[in-house]
Amino acid sequence: MTASRWVQLATAIALSMGFAFLLSGPKDSGDALDRAVNAVLEAGPVGAVVAFDTGKGGVDVRAFGRLADMGAPERLRFRLASLTKPVVAAAVLELVAQDRVSLDARLSDVLPEFAIEDPRAVVITLRDLLRHSSGIDERAFPPLFMPVQELEAAFGLVASDMNDCAPLAAAILARPLEGPPQTAYRYSNTGYCLLGLLIGSMTGLPLDEALAELMPEAANLSFDLSTLDVEGAVLPGQDVWLVRNPDVVAGAGGLIGSAADFLAFLARPVAEDVMRKPDYALDETHFYGLGWRVWPGVDCPARTHFGSMPGAYSVAVVHEDGRRFVALFEGRPEEDWGPFATLTSGICSLWTGPFSP
Numbered sequence: 001m002t003a004s005r006w007v008q009l010a011t012a013i014a015l016s017m018g019f020a021f022l023l024s025g026p027k028d029s030g031d032a033l034d035r036a037v038n039a040v041l042e043a044g045p046v047g048a049v050v051a052f053d054t055g056k057g058g059v060d061v062r063a064f065g066r067l068a069d070m071g072a073p074e075r076l077r078f079r080l081a082s083l084t085k086p087v088v089a090a091a092v093l094e095l096v097a098q099d100r101v102s103l104d105a106r107l108s109d110v111l112p113e114f115a116i117e118d119p120r121a122v123v124i125t126l127r128d129l130l131r132h133s134s135g136i137d138e139r140a141f142p143p144l145f146m147p148v149q150e151l152e153a154a155f156g157l158v159a160s161d162m163n164d165c166a167p168l169a170a171a172i173l174a175r176p177l178e179g180p181p182q183t184a185y186r187y188s189n190t191g192y193c194l195l196g197l198l199i200g201s202m203t204g205l206p207l208d209e210a211l212a213e214l215m216p217e218a219a220n221l222s223f224d225l226s227t228l229d230v231e232g233a234v235l236p237g238q239d240v241w242l243v244r245n246p247d248v249v250a251g252a253g254g255l256i257g258s259a260a261d262f263l264a265f266l267a268r269p270v271a272e273d274v275m276r277k278p279d280y281a282l283d284e285t286h287f288y289g290l291g292w293r294v295w296p297g298v299d300c301p302a303r304t305h306f307g308s309m310p311g312a313y314s315v316a317v318v319h320e321d322g323r324r325f326v327a328l329f330e331g332r333p334e335e336d337w338g339p340f341a342t343l344t345s346g347i348c349s350l351w352t353g354p355f356s357p
Contacts, residue, residue: 034064036346037327040339041065045232045313045331049073051259052325052347061260067230067330074260077229078328079246080221081307083262083314084255085192087211087218089130089291091199093271094214100202103127103273103290107134110198114170118177126198128181129191130290131278137178137186143168144189144243144252151242159242165193165250168242183280185288189252196251207250217268221257223247228256232311232331243309253307259326266316266324275303292318300348306340308332315343323351 037048047067051074054060063073070076095101101110107124108116116124120135128134138144143151148159155171162168172190179186196207203210212219223246238244246254274290281287286295292303300319307314313329313336325347333339 032346032349036343037064039342040313040327040329040333043333043335043339045329045333047230047330048327049076049078049230049259050325050327051263052350053263053323059260059263065330075229075258076328077227077256077258077261078314078330079228079231079253079309079312080255080257080262080328081253081309081312081314083305083307083316083326084249084251084253085307086291086305086316087215087221087255087265088192088195088199088251089274090265090268090270091211091214091218092126092130092195093273093290095199095202097271101126101198103130107194111194111201114173114194116173117175120177120180121173124181126195127273127290129188129195132185132187132191132288133182133278133280134188134191135177135179135181135183135186136172136188136190138172138188138190139178141172141175143171144249145241147237148240148242159240159245159248162242162245162248164197165190165248165252166197168248169193169197185278185281187288189249192252193250199251208255215265215268217265220261221255221265223250223254224256230328230330232329234310238310241310244311249309253309259328262316262326262328263324266318266326270303300344300351302344302348304340304344306336308336313339315340317344317347319348319351 037050041048041064047065049063049067051059051061061074067073067076096103104125104127108122124134151157151159157167157171169190199210200207203213205213208222225246242248246256274292275294276289277287285298286293292305294303295301302317302319304317311332313332315327317325327343
């Protein structure tokens, strides 16, 4: 599928308040979903596994493309990429629920070892990190997506010496903010790196062990690269990007797991604060809450997230009535938003009937 076609699909999604049913087909079958997944496969990935609720307590796990011949799709483990972020957010909210920290705690108080030179940063809170409203934005300096040689030459960061994301966070925080905190959404991997470091600091555990201790639903998710079953092809040079190292990308996108594993995590109830719209959010169709993009008042009200890195692409959708969907791809499409829009539309078309959990 061409890039222009993806743009048309994404535009249709936005104009229809998030979730127009672009894919026709029987509402009581998986036809719409199958076509949506296959459309993404046409854009580059060579295989996929999806898991979703079928109603009345049932779960369906399907494999597509190359992975359809591998067997046991429920066991195949992928890089989850930025689907890591909702898990990290849920762990922070569990710490909040246990009165161990406050959403309004300032970053400078809970992680004082990270000095932020920009004076505007003094007001940054955990809520800001979760919402991507801290003003931290590494678009001009994306160390996770830089060749390690360039990273070392420009900033003196030696990739082989890193066992977590702390050196990258320190380098980014030494730069000016992209804008004042609490005024706009600016997606930041660094913010979730810091949240992961905070979870580890507060629990005294490696991050994946901390996630499992705080949330049993996350027990099968890990940062252990030896558990990875599906490794998508990457372009020459991308194999040395730091985003490929689960320990370094960490809370921003390092988790590994199966579609069934992540579907189990999605059964966890979400805190009310997750769905609260920030004051600065002007778009009426969607906003980024605490670890999720929230789509209120649309044809298919839901919370969503997608993740994208060399060799991996992932999408999760949770309907407001509790229905869940996860798609994990072997390979990454050229463009992120269009495939997300198509998948979301496909699953929402499948979900137009009443749900009986």
